Amino acid sequence: MDLDSERQARIQDAMREAGLDALLCAAPSHVLLLTGYWPVMAASVALVARSGEVHVIAPEDERTLVEAVSGATLTTYLPGRLEEMVDPVQALAKPLLSLLDRLQLSRASLGLELGYGVQPASYLTQVHFRASLADVLRDRQPAARIHSCDALVERLKAVKTPRELDLIRQACTDAAAGFAAAEAAVHPGARENEVAAAALAGFERTLPSPLAGVPASERRDGHFFCMSGPNSATASAAFARTRTREIAPDDLVMIHANTAGNGYWTDITRTFTARATPSAPPPARHRQMRQAISEATAAALAAIRPGARSVDVDLAARKVMQGHGFGEKEFVHGVGHGVGFAAANANALPRIHPASPDILEAGMTFNVEPAAYFPDFGGMRHCDVVAVTPTGADVLTNF
Amino acid sequence: MDLDSERQARIQDAMREAGLDALLCAAPSHVLLLTGYWPVMAASVALVARSGEVHVIAPEDERTLVEAVSGATLTTYLPGRLEEMVDPVQALAKPLLSLLDRLQLSRASLGLELGYGVQPASYLTQVHFRASLADVLRDRQPAARIHSCDALVERLKAVKTPRELDLIRQACTDAAAGFAAAEAAVHPGARENEVAAAALAGFERTLPSPLAGVPASERRDGHFFCMSGPNSATASAAFARTRTREIAPDDLVMIHANTAGNGYWTDITRTFTARATPSAPPPARHRQMRQAISEATAAALAAIRPGARSVDVDLAARKVMQGHGFGEKEFVHGVGHGVGFAAANANALPRIHPASPDILEAGMTFNVEPAAYFPDFGGMRHCDVVAVTPTGADVLTNF
Numbered sequence: 149m150d151l152d153s154e155r156q157a158r159i160q161d162a163m164r165e166a167g168l169d170a171l172l173c174a175a176p177s178h179v180l181l182l183t184g185y186w187p188v189m190a191a192s193v194a195l196v197a198r199s200g201e202v203h204v205i206a207p208e209d210e211r212t213l214v215e216a217v218s219g220a221t222l223t224t225y226l227p228g229r230l231e232e233m234v235d236p237v238q239a240l241a242k243p244l245l246s247l248l249d250r251l252q253l254s255r256a257s258l259g260l261e262l263g264y265g266v267q268p269a270s271y272l273t274q275v276h277f278r279a280s281l282a283d284v285l286r287d288r289q290p291a292a293r294i295h296s297c298d299a300l301v302e303r304l305k306a307v308k309t310p311r312e313l314d315l316i317r318q319a320c321t322d323a324a325a326g327f328a329a330a331e332a333a334v335h336p337g338a339r340e341n342e343v344a345a346a347a348l349a350g351f352e353r354t355l356p357s358p359l360a361g362v363p364a365s366e367r368r369d370g371h372f373f374c375m376s377g378p379n380s381a382t383a384s385a386a387f388a389r390t391r392t393r394e395i396a397p398d399d400l401v402m403i404h405a406n407t408a409g410n411g412y413w414t415d416i417t418r419t420f421t422a423r424a425t426p427s428a429p430p431p432a433r434h435r436q437m438r439q440a441i442s443e444a445t446a447a448a449l450a451a452i453r454p455g456a457r458s459v460d461v462d463l464a465a466r467k468v469m470q471g472h473g474f475g476e477k478e479f480v481h482g483v484g485h486g487v488g489f490a491a492a493n494a495n496a497l498p499r500i501h502p503a504s505p506d507i508l509e510a511g512m513t514f515n516v517e518p519a520a521y522f523p524d525f526g527g528m529r530h531c532d533v534v535a536v537t538p539t540g541a542d543v544l545t546n547f
Numbered sequence: 548m549d550l551d552s553e554r555q556a557r558i559q560d561a562m563r564e565a566g567l568d569a570l571l572c573a574a575p576s577h578v579l580l581l582t583g584y585w586p587v588m589a590a591s592v593a594l595v596a597r598s599g600e601v602h603v604i605a606p607e608d609e610r611t612l613v614e615a616v617s618g619a620t621l622t623t624y625l626p627g628r629l630e631e632m633v634d635p636v637q638a639l640a641k642p643l644l645s646l647l648d649r650l651q652l653s654r655a656s657l658g659l660e661l662g663y664g665v666q667p668a669s670y671l672t673q674v675h676f677r678a679s680l681a682d683v684l685r686d687r688q689p690a691a692r693i694h695s696c697d698a699l700v701e702r703l704k705a706v707k708t709p710r711e712l713d714l715i716r717q718a719c720t721d722a723a724a725g726f727a728a729a730e731a732a733v734h735p736g737a738r739e740n741e742v743a744a745a746a747l748a749g750f751e752r753t754l755p756s757p758l759a760g761v762p763a764s765e766r767r768d769g770h771f772f773c774m775s776g777p778n779s780a781t782a783s784a785a786f787a788r789t790r791t792r793e794i795a796p797d798d799l800v801m802i803h804a805n806t807a808g809n810g811y812w813t814d815i816t817r818t819f820t821a822r823a824t825p826s827a828p829p830p831a832r833h834r835q836m837r838q839a840i841s842e843a844t845a846a847a848l849a850a851i852r853p854g855a856r857s858v859d860v861d862l863a864a865r866k867v868m869q870g871h872g873f874g875e876k877e878f879v880h881g882v883g884h885g886v887g888f889a890a891a892n893a894n895a896l897p898r899i900h901p902a903s904p905d906i907l908e909a910g911m912t913f914n915v916e917p918a919a920y921f922p923d924f925g926g927m928r929h930c931d932v933v934a935v936t937p938t939g940a941d942v943l944t945n946f
Contacts, residue, residue, distance in 0.1 A: 175675065178623070180550050188785075188786045188788075189785055189786055191785075195677050205706075207785060209781075209783075209784035209785055209786070210784075217620075227785050228785070228880065228893050228894075230875055230879065230880070230881070230900075230901050230902070231901075231902065232902050233893075233894065233900055233902050233903065234900060235663075235894070236663060237662070237663045261677060262677060262678055262679075262746055263636070263677060263678075263679050263682075264634075264635060264674060264676050264677060264679065265673060265674075266635045266672060266673070266680040267672065267673060267675055268671060268672045268674065268676050269668035269670070269671055269673065271668070271786055272668055272768075272770045272805050272890060272891065273664070273665060273666065273667045273668065273805070273889070273890045273891045273892055274666060274668065274669060275663060275664075275665050276574065276663060276664050276665070276666055276675060277663050277677075278660060278661060278662060278663060278664065278675060278676075278677055278678060279661055279678035279681065280661075280662050280663040282678070283661075283662075296603070339752075341751050341752060341754075342751075342752050344751060345747065345748040345751035345752050346748070348744065348747060348748070349744040349745070349747070349748045350753070351742035352743060352747070353738075353741050353744050355740075355741060355791055367788075369671075371671045382608075384608075386587075386588055386590075386606060386608055386626050386627070387587045387588055387608070387610035387670055389587075389766075392754055406671050406672070420664075476629055480625075480629065481627065481629070481666075482629070490672070491671060491672045492671065493672055494626075494627050494632075494670045495632065495634070499632060501629075502629050502630075503630065503632050504632065504633050
């Protein structure tokens, strides 16, 4: 596929503004941002130069995956052979240094990932370069000036291009099958691990239904969690966790998922009541929580538009929750955070949080996740992924 | 649970030999090595001092998980609050600096992770500290001497203690349910993604059966892949990949898994024939491959003992494969690599590879994975996890 010209234009603008001659990134979501390719083993680097050249250096066994999705110029290296054991930094250094040489970047201002970052896992095991790429450059290209590109890349990831929006919408659509399977599996007597397994199986077994004009997600990844009864009250943590608890009648049962298509991530939660019989009404307390969360979601959506302050979106939902009696002890986290290049990262831009300085822009995607948690009783959360449109908000998780 | 005294003794020996006053690690498998706790969000640090003190600093919402498995002294930090948004490096820096101060390590020789590493994913999204922790220390504790602990930690991870061996054996035992479910799902007409989903569901749905004296794996993680027909020939890559291909009669169907219990990983492969009828014999070519791989596994196992050279174990299996006509074009990778703290990492010690300098020691755990791959036809691999005993080899994947 050709490169995303809108994305490349934005990268050039950001480099010009920052005075950088090139961006050099290895974190999978940053290689995705720069080239459209999401590395598997996190052993690839992407380089975008002010000249407009876009390169990716990847292990040879990722070649066909790169070529399927990215218009970047590809150089591969052999990750391991019978003749020798390969250190990935050494293996990358050679083509990287010769690329910098060829592009006349040996004395350039280079933007690298130097500080901490939060990354979705691209595979069950990954290379972590830590400081090694910067060390190679300092050692072998001492005339190059190395700067942090961390803040620049975080800002670039926050605002999606039309093509990226399509791919995130596709990932959200693909997640629906998992939630349908989860809902069908929620009943008293089922265990959390059984429900989570059913949800994931529903997701994995369902072939993607490509939206018009969007390529199917060749590489899909799904993480589904089930937290029931008191366990659902622990879902306010930074991470979700499925246990083996048996679901009891009238339990709150929270299904949380982070799924991905070709490296673009979702962050979705639905909460069900485990009814003793299909016709039994949910307990009054559940209905009250659901009503509050539904109204809070609507209030947040109504506040979303380009130029709006994130704090005002947070406050719009928070006031509704407070009006229903769910204050800072029950609704303990922000209303949302950036999603797309990130999954489950409260620091991804924009942060929809009472202390956030972020201003919304068209093309931003984030989750809206009002919730109420009661220790020993349970928690309810409804988490949608939304995009900021020129005039308001578009809910990408329409199920 | 109390700390693993054998592990702590080995850490002290290694620090003494390297002249380090303390080890300070953040990579999840290294925190596991030092403390017995496998961090979820990779936002924790472990510190072991020459005084024998063992500390972990973790986000508050991981407190109960730490306390359930580790005897390390725990300090927590708040990962995020409504009052402020938290940078994990800043959040960690405060308790870390005061701990170094209290342990009189402000001018000490500290071992940190500075170079590249390969890490199994502890959660679907993780903090990557990159160079930030070393930068904080250089900035705030300028009298401390910072050294790389990378090689030391890799060597420590290679040789497991009796307790760690039990936990890896438990993880291997738990994986059996997934393979049983996969085998039952393999038949012509099934799709790879359906078989992989069935395998994972079988694994997730089955409650762990704790071995005598071993605590059940509270935190389990499973990744199952299905590669059929020509796709199975691509399994020689550094990563496995499930597609949506429909399995045909007499296809080779390779099931690869990396599973974990409490952070201890497995690396297991089985290959089946998709028989048109249950009584149909597998094709002669499959039988020939299976026979070669079975004999190669036996030859490798017979060569394993403390003091044996890794190259000789590799050669023992490789010669058998060559004798059956499967040379360097078909059996393209080493016989194995370290497993346990690592999953699917060809550079984990010991490397059972033609170019490996590694010598086997009792307590090492690695995989034995002879294989033959034929592009356009398929691949067969049988991958077991084995432990080096005082007298030979113990297969931990007895199914």
